[in-house]
Amino acid sequence: MRWGWVLVVAIAAAVIWSRSRDPAPRSVVVATPVVSATVAVVPPPLVVAEPVTDVGRFADPFCGSPDEPSRFADQKLSAAASRDPRIGAAFGAVEQARASHDLAAERRAWASALRLAPDEPMLALRYALSASASPEFASAAAALGNYLAKVPGDIVAARLRSRLEVQVSIQEDFERIDRDSIMLAFPRELDFDATNTLLATLDRSLDDAARLTGSPRRRELYAVVYRDQSELMAVTCMPAWAGGVFDGALRLTMDKIAEKTIRHEIMHAQIGARKVPFWFGEGLAQYFESTEPMQWHSFSSLMLENQAYIPFASLVENFAVFTESHDAALAYTQSEAMLRMLVERDGEGGITRALRLAETGTPPEALARVLGLEEGDLLAFLAREKVRR
Numbered sequence: 049m050r051w052g053w054v055l056v057v058a059i060a061a062a063v064i065w066s067r068s069r070d071p072a073p074r075s076v077v078v079a080t081p082v083v084s085a086t087v088a089v090v091p092p093p094l095v096v097a098e099p100v101t102d103v104g105r106f107a108d109p110f111c112g113s114p115d116e117p118s119r120f121a122d123q124k125l126s127a128a129a130s131r132d133p134r135i136g137a138a139f140g141a142v143e144q145a146r147a148s149h150d151l152a153a154e155r156r157a158w159a160s161a162l163r164l165a166p167d168e169p170m171l172a173l174r175y176a177l178s179a180s181a182s183p184e185f186a187s188a189a190a191a192l193g194n195y196l197a198k199v200p201g202d203i204v205a206a207r208l209r210s211r212l213e214v215q216v217s218i219q220e221d222f223e224r225i226d227r228d229s230i231m232l233a234f235p236r237e238l239d240f241d242a243t244n245t246l247l248a249t250l251d252r253s254l255d256d257a258a259r260l261t262g263s264p265r266r267r268e269l270y271a272v273v274y275r276d277q278s279e280l281m282a283v284t285c286m287p288a289w290a291g292g293v294f295d296g297a298l299r300l301t302m303d304k305i306a307e308k309t310i311r312h313e314i315m316h317a318q319i320g321a322r323k324v325p326f327w328f329g330e331g332l333a334q335y336f337e338s339t340e341p342m343q344w345h346s347f348s349s350l351m352l353e354n355q356a357y358i359p360f361a362s363l364v365e366n367f368a369v370f371t372e373s374h375d376a377a378l379a380y381t382q383s384e385a386m387l388r389m390l391v392e393r394d395g396e397g398g399i400t401r402a403l404r405l406a407e408t409g410t411p412p413e414a415l416a417r418v419l420g421l422e423e424g425d426l427l428a429f430l431a432r433e434k435v436r437r
């Protein structure tokens with residue numbers, strides 16, 4: 049995560065540096081991937097014409113500085129519990145549910161294991177994690193309370209429980225409508241028409257996302273509309289510039305319900321737990337937002353002018369660590385360009401193929417290479433894209 053940040057600082061620094069000196073003769077301008085490790089200072093922010101308003105999916109849904117632990121304490125079943133065949137059967141059900149991306153079934157399996165052995169911290173934690181981004185978030189908070197009574201040192205779990213408790217209090221008087229596998233929670237202030245329009249958009253977008261990716265439609269979607277950004281930030285710890293998020297649940301705010309944001313987050317929801325690189329997930333989510341051409345940021349021109357790009361290998365990890373929109377904008381811009389390079393060459397079938405590769409074991413860091421996407425082609429693609437505009 050921190051490498052990604054350093055890298056974008058590096059490319060920003062490189063772009064600024066390159067712009068502040070006299071233009072180099074064309075003959076010495078070469079396509080140069082920016083190397084990240086040498087920049088130690090944070091340059092002044094670049095001005096981005098259209099700030100990215102959405103951070104998207106979090107690889108791990110916890111707050112805290114990068115110096116703090118980001119993993120839950122390791123938990124193992126007691127010897128007695130691991131000998132219990134009923135718990136073994138529940139574990140089998142978990143595996144089966146995961147294989148078919150059936151989140152509700154996974155939650156039920158963990159819950160049944162926990163009922164069999166309520167004193168097992170590992171089972172309390174697993175149930176809580178499976179339920180924390182679902183309508184059962186209050187039960188998840190309670191399970192985490194039991195877990196923390198036995199494992200008080202797990203600060204990551206403690207943080208998650210605090211956020212879930214805030215969520216319980218914020219959503220205390222929320223309404224809920226369940227329709228077509230979508231469970232929508234929203235404040236009473238959201239009027240009837242807006243609620244219906246939102247449900248229809250979510251439903252249609254899920255259908256579209258399933259079609260584009262050639263994958264079965266997500267079975268269950270928990271969507272929550274908050275009153276404002278402060279409520280959203282209180283339950284997600286997302287950066288202040290993010291306008292919507294998918295962290296297992298799709299979370300929006302009343303004042304910013306835009307179809308583009310919804311479609312973007314729905315694509316993240318459709319991809320779900322599949323292991324895809326950042327560039328593919330974010331590139332695809334942006335591609336799916338609308339039928340408009342590629343979003344052209346000032347960065348796109350700067351990349352062309354300076355013949356600079358982010359090495360593909362540095363666009364594998366999640367970039368949610370950014371706190372400033374201009375840092376993330378670079379990574380998002382290039383991700384969309386990479387996805388569109390794929391579609392330009394292979395059509396939308398390239399998307400289905402990429403996802404199938406990811407599902408059948410192609411590791412995220414190898415996907416661009418296996419798909420035959422070359423760093424050397426990126427700038428040529430951007431040049432063609434610029435002409436098309």
Ligand SMILES: [Zn+2]
Pocket residue numbers: 102103104105312316329330333
């Ligand atoms: Zn996103």
